[in-house]
Amino acid sequence: MNNELLYQLALTRIPGIGDVHTKTLVKTCGSASAVFQTPRRQLEKIEGIGAAKASAIKKFSDFASCEAEISFIEKYRIKTIFINDEAYPKRLLHCYDGPALLFYRGTADLNQSKIISIVGTRNNSAYGKQVCEELINGLKNSGALIVSGLAFGIDTIAHKAALKNNLETVAVVGHGLDRIYPEQNKTLAKQMAESGGILTDFCSGTNPDRQNFPKRNRIVAGICDAIVVIESAIKGGSIITAELADSYNKDVFAIPGRTTDTKSEGCNYLIRSNKASLITGASNLLEMMNWNTAPSKPRHIQRSLFSSLNEQEKRVASILAGKESCSIDELYLESGLSTTETANTLLMLEMQGVIQAIPGKMYRLA
Numbered sequence: 354m355n356n357e358l359l360y361q362l363a364l365t366r367i368p369g370i371g372d373v374h375t376k377t378l379v380k381t382c383g384s385a386s387a388v389f390q391t392p393r394r395q396l397e398k399i400e401g402i403g404a405a406k407a408s409a410i411k412k413f414s415d416f417a418s419c420e421a422e423i424s425f426i427e428k429y430r431i432k433t434i435f436i437n438d439e440a441y442p443k444r445l446l447h448c449y450d451g452p453a454l455l456f457y458r459g460t461a462d463l464n465q466s467k468i469i470s471i472v473g474t475r476n477n478s479a480y481g482k483q484v485c486e487e488l489i490n491g492l493k494n495s496g497a498l499i500v501s502g503l504a505f506g507i508d509t510i511a512h513k514a515a516l517k518n519n520l521e522t523v524a525v526v527g528h529g530l531d532r533i534y535p536e537q538n539k540t541l542a543k544q545m546a547e548s549g550g551i552l553t554d555f556c557s558g559t560n561p562d563r564q565n566f567p568k569r570n571r572i573v574a575g576i577c578d579a580i581v582v583i584e585s586a587i588k589g590g591s592i593i594t595a596e597l598a599d600s601y602n603k604d605v606f607a608i609p610g611r612t613t614d615t616k617s618e619g620c621n622y623l624i625r626s627n628k629a630s631l632i633t634g635a636s637n638l639l640e641m642m643n644w645n646t647a648p649s650k651p652r653h654i655q656r657s658l659f660s661s662l663n664e665q666e667k668r669v670a671s672i673l674a675g676k677e678s679c680s681i682d683e684l685y686l687e688s689g690l691s692t693t694e695t696a697n698t699l700l701m702l703e704m705q706g707v708i709q710a711i712p713g714k715m716y717r718l719a
Contacts, residue, residue, distance in 0.1 A: 459550015473507025491635025
């Protein structure tokens with residue numbers, strides 16, 4: 354029995370202790386098991402916990418259900434990825450509500466250098482299918498990982514097109530890994546597990562209920578570098594996912610459509626309201642993400658040029674000095690600064706002419 358996994362599962366099952374509080378507890382105490390070993394009075398003092406949540410932690414006793422889940426995990430060789438594991442998707446660390454624990458069946462690296470999420474309507478038109486297939490065909494030499502939600506329509510088209518073009522593809526699902534929804538995609542899911550993967554933060558026995566999909570969508574939005582919307586109604590779930598991605602500081606793109614077509618109404622809205630950049634194909638996407646240029650050697654700038662910078666500015670500039678370019682998420686993780694400090698430091702460095710912003714929300718030394 355994996356003792357640490359037992360406590361990781363237990364944390365996700367305590368009423369009132371969601372992903373945000375779990376991450377705070379683990380960061381403060383050091384591990385999931387340490388949370389349960391910490392005295393109640395110390396737990397109460399942790400930010401956001403208080404007496405009620407500390408009491409819920411101490412009263413938790415349903416370890417039998419956690420042991421049953423571990424048996425399922427071991428039987429079907431499912432990988433569990435906790436918030437402090439090396440394999441945890443680094444891009445999700447920047448999302449305040451990112452899942453504390455993930456269940457994964459697959460082979461793809463969830464920390465690949467290029468990850469694109471593709472979302473859209475379940476009731477696509479012939480135009481939507483064509484655009485989606487052509488987009489992914491144009492990405493076949495990019496080495497990008499394609500992420501979607503395994504739903505009917507654009508999701509399924511994206512997954513199938515990725516496999517056809519020898520690109521790895523991962524489905525984020527809104528249920529446990531003891532089932533596949535929709536059932537018609539079981540064969541597709543099996544192929545993806547061998548050349549990509551199936552990912553969820555729901556334990557076994559969880560049905561694909563309506564309320565699960567917004568929770569699922571935050572992973573689709575947070576795990577990528579860029580998200581592409583291909584056909585969506587104005588109130589479609591894809592629009593919510595795109596707006597989530599924008600709030601996570603991801604690059605959002607949309608395929609335009611006819612003004613009279615309700616299936617393109619959502620995409621046109623995102624473009625019109627400046628919530629998404631207009632693209633018509635893979636070449637646009639690769640150019641705007643700065644992914645179509647050959648990498649050059651990292652710059653090795655003289656340290657003396659940093660003499661006029663403060664300590665935070667020196668820290669960020671030093672990270673960039675050893676790389677061709679870097680995203681704000683990477684700088685946030687590597688610098689140890691808060692998100693606000695990272696953003697402010699980047700602004701000051703840009704104003705001083707030390708760094709410059711480049712397409713794809715990336716930064717490099719000027």
